[in-house]
Amino acid sequence: MLKIITIGCNELALLGRDKAGLLVLFLMPAILVVIITLVQTNVMERTGLAKTRVLFLDLDGQAVGSALYKFLNTENLRLVGGKKKEKTACDLEKAVRNGKYQVGIVVPKGSTERLRRNIEHLFAEHDRKNEKKPLKEVRLHVFFDPGIMPGLRAGITARLQMTVQTISLAEKFSVLERMLKKASAELNLPTEGSPFSTVGLRELLVRPVFSLNDNAATVSSDSGGYDPVQQNVIAWALFGIFFTAIPIAGTMIKERVSSISDRLATLPVTPLQLFAGKIAAYVGVCLCQFLLIALLGVYLFPYLGLPSFTISKHPAGIFLIMLLSGFSACCYGLFLGTACKSFEQASTIGATTVVAAAAIGGVMVPVYAMPDIMQRASIISPMNWGLSAGQDLLMRGSSFSAITPDLCRLALFCLLMLVFSRLQQNR
Amino acid sequence: MNDLQIAIEARGLIKQYKNAEGPALDSFTLKVAQGEFFGLLGPNGAGKTTALSILCGLFSPDAGNVFILGMDPKQQAAKIKQILSMVPQEIALYSSLTLRENLNFFGKMYGLQAGRLRERVSRCLEIAGLTDFSDRFVSSCSGGMRRRLNLVAALLNEPKVLFLDEPTAGIDAQSRRLIHEQLRQINQQGTTILYTTHYLEEAGELCRRIGIIDNGRLVREGRPDDLLSISNCGTLDELLFHFTGTQLRDA
Numbered sequence: 001m002l003k004i005i006t007i008g009c010n011e012l013a014l015l016g017r018d019k020a021g022l023l024v025l026f027l028m029p030a031i032l033v034v035i036i037t038l039v040q041t042n043v044m045e046r047t048g049l050a051k052t053r054v055l056f057l058d059l060d061g062q063a064v065g066s067a068l069y070k071f072l073n074t075e076n077l078r079l080v081g082g083k084k085k086e087k088t089a090c091d092l093e094k095a096v097r098n099g100k101y102q103v104g105i106v107v108p109k110g111s112t113e114r115l116r117r118n119i120e121h122l123f124a125e126h127d128r129k130n131e132k133k134p135l136k137e138v139r140l141h142v143f144f145d146p147g148i149m150p151g152l153r154a155g156i157t158a159r160l161q162m163t164v165q166t167i168s169l170a171e172k173f174s175v176l177e178r179m180l181k182k183a184s185a186e187l188n189l190p191t192e193g194s195p196f197s198t199v200g201l202r203e204l205l206v207r208p209v210f211s212l213n214d215n216a217a218t219v220s221s222d223s224g225g226y227d228p229v230q231q232n233v234i235a236w237a238l239f240g241i242f243f244t245a246i247p248i249a250g251t252m253i254k255e256r257v258s259s260i261s262d263r264l265a266t267l268p269v270t271p272l273q274l275f276a277g278k279i280a281a282y283v284g285v286c287l288c289q290f291l292l293i294a295l296l297g298v299y300l301f302p303y304l305g306l307p308s309f310t311i312s313k314h315p316a317g318i319f320l321i322m323l324l325s326g327f328s329a330c331c332y333g334l335f336l337g338t339a340c341k342s343f344e345q346a347s348t349i350g351a352t353t354v355v356a357a358a359a360i361g362g363v364m365v366p367v368y369a370m371p372d373i374m375q376r377a378s379i380i381s382p383m384n385w386g387l388s389a390g391q392d393l394l395m396r397g398s399s400f401s402a403i404t405p406d407l408c409r410l411a412l413f414c415l416l417m418l419v420f421s422r423l424q425q426n427r
Numbered sequence: 428m429n430d431l432q433i434a435i436e437a438r439g440l441i442k443q444y445k446n447a448e449g450p451a452l453d454s455f456t457l458k459v460a461q462g463e464f465f466g467l468l469g470p471n472g473a474g475k476t477t478a479l480s481i482l483c484g485l486f487s488p489d490a491g492n493v494f495i496l497g498m499d500p501k502q503q504a505a506k507i508k509q510i511l512s513m514v515p516q517e518i519a520l521y522s523s524l525t526l527r528e529n530l531n532f533f534g535k536m537y538g539l540q541a542g543r544l545r546e547r548v549s550r551c552l553e554i555a556g557l558t559d560f561s562d563r564f565v566s567s568c569s570g571g572m573r574r575r576l577n578l579v580a581a582l583l584n585e586p587k588v589l590f591l592d593e594p595t596a597g598i599d600a601q602s603r604r605l606i607h608e609q610l611r612q613i614n615q616q617g618t619t620i621l622y623t624t625h626y627l628e629e630a631g632e633l634c635r636r637i638g639i640i641d642n643g644r645l646v647r648e649g650r651p652d653d654l655l656s657i658s659n660c661g662t663l664d665e666l667l668f669h670f671t672g673t674q675l676r677d678a
Contacts, residue, residue: 002535003536006532010521010524013528014523014524017523017524258517258519258520258522259515259517259518259519260519260520260521262480262485262515262519263513263519263533263581264536265484266483266512267533267536267537
């Protein structure tokens with residue numbers, strides 16, 4: 001045990017004096033997690049996964065404007081009132097075209113009055129002779145950021161159309177209700193038993209009778225849902241952790257090239273003790289990497305306008321995921337170190353495989369956003385196992401048992417890499 | 428030389444590397460007595476390093492047996508590792524650690540504990556004439572300093588059997604002289620030394636017996652003076668040419 005500790009301390013001393021290695025292990029994932037989270041938050045806004053900011057300029061100031069505001073200001077859209085900087089439709093258009101907002105809506109002055117006049121016109125008996133005369137429609141002005149995703153644009157347009165239909169339908173029912181009441185009074189019909197005796201016809205007809213069961217509702221209540229901070233802190237911590245494979249491989253190759261490994265082979269220390277010492281040191285480094293990135297998520301992200309990272313519900317589970325991922329990365333590093341002939345070879349193969357595993361595993365782009373074939377391929381990436389387990393705990397609100405298969409895969413990967421490393425070493 | 432006196436014994440070692448034309452070792456047989464200073468000489472590719480690597484347990488032969496102080500490495504590897512040391516041809520040291528840190532690390536790997544470790548590290552630094560430079564990084568040391576440290580790192584456990592693979596390659600005369608002195612002293616204290624070198628004069632000066640290896644076989648062994656007189660050669664260079672020819676081996 002003392003020898004393992006000595007080997008571990010020696011590895012840390014060597015790493016501590018390798019400035020480039022430290023930068024790769026700590027600075028690179030720290031920078032990436034900040035940049036990618038900020039970028040991804042913006043992408044989420046643009047794809048509608050986060051609340052889309054809509055600049056709303058109500059020049060009407062009456063029923064149509066307030067009804068539009070009420071119907072549109074839902075959990076997916078965040079309406080921001082204009083009139084501060086953007087006082088006219090031109091200002092609003094400019095703000096949207098500049099990308100400050102994804103959508104801009106202008107309710108022109110007199111919209112409510114025009115809507116009511118149009119509906120009165122539709123129902124008025126004395127205008128029947130002018131039936132074919134076109135109505136001057138209420139025209140809302142909608143502006144989209146040119147960079148908005150087509151799917152999000154279509155969704156917002158559909159919601160807007162539904163909203164204006166609802167508003168005009170409600171207005172039509174109001175007029176109809178008034179007309180029916182007037183007709184009933186003129187004919188002295190009893191009002192009792194009629195559908196609008198207690199509740200207004202307008203209210204009755206616009207009352208919802210359908211509901212959509214959103215799949216997201218099946219997620220347990222203690223999960224936070226998709227969140228770029230939760231996703232990226234775990235993802236980029238794993239990316240950094242797997243990069244430790246390169247310095248481990250590097251030290252092993254240096255030891256081999258300089259015959260230190262020959263000297264060590266003649267000392268009373270076993271190859272497994274040597275492996276264990278290196279693994280112990282670098283797993284510690286991996287946990288420090290995660291701690292650093294988690295602290296950035298907790299303390300720095302709120303300053304950048306991002307939500308704070310939290311693992312308060314599953315600290316033990318997340319620790320276990322990071323620990324096993326660290327072991328996997330270290331064992332992969334041992335394998336690279338024994339299989340590669342030069343440091344250049346190890347760093348090229350190591351960096352390529354780690355980046356490829358990160359891309360396949362959903363670190364850079366969420367797995368669900370990948371083509372079908374890549375989604376199926378993601379299962380071969382150890383980073384996907386760690387990430388998937390992390391998402392299960394932090395975003396899907398799953399229990400510990402749900403992540404057990406992923407943890408077993410990581411453990412099996414460690415074991416295989418260790419066996420391959422020993423076989424390579426014996427060659 | 429009876430069996431009890433033999434420190435290093437190789438019996439019919441055969442080693443064939445993959446994709447190599449001939450065997451690196453071909454029925455290589457050698458006996459080195461306890462306390463002896465033995466030089467293994469030969470041209471490049473003759474099999475010196477392979478023989479040394481097998482003798483100190485770095486890898487196994489395809490056939491044949493090795494015994495160190497009568498112990499079989501296959502069965503008593505741990506015991507042998509406590510009494511054996513090897514000085515590789517390359518500078519087998521961590522360049523980003525200081526001289527003392529290197530010796531501390533290798534000393535701990537030998538299982539030396541606190542007081543004993545401090546004592547041995549100080550003694551080895553003294554032997555190498557590096558006491559004043561103990562906190563210097565290996566990367567900032569001269570070639571001679573590195574060579575000397577490379578040697579003393581193998582003396583931390585006070586080995587009974589010491590293997591040296593060209594320990595004086597590429598260093599100045601002063602460092603070489605110091606290394607020679609230290610090796611003589613170590614040998615006088617009872618350590619058996621098996622030594623390979625391309626400096627034939629050095630071998631003649633240091634070794635009690637030498638062996639000439641060629642094509643993986645030990646072609647001749649004996650005291651340097653005896654070999655010179657038997658073969659009618661004036662120098663060890665001539666002796667080597669006499670037994671191995673003048674043809675380039677690595678061309």
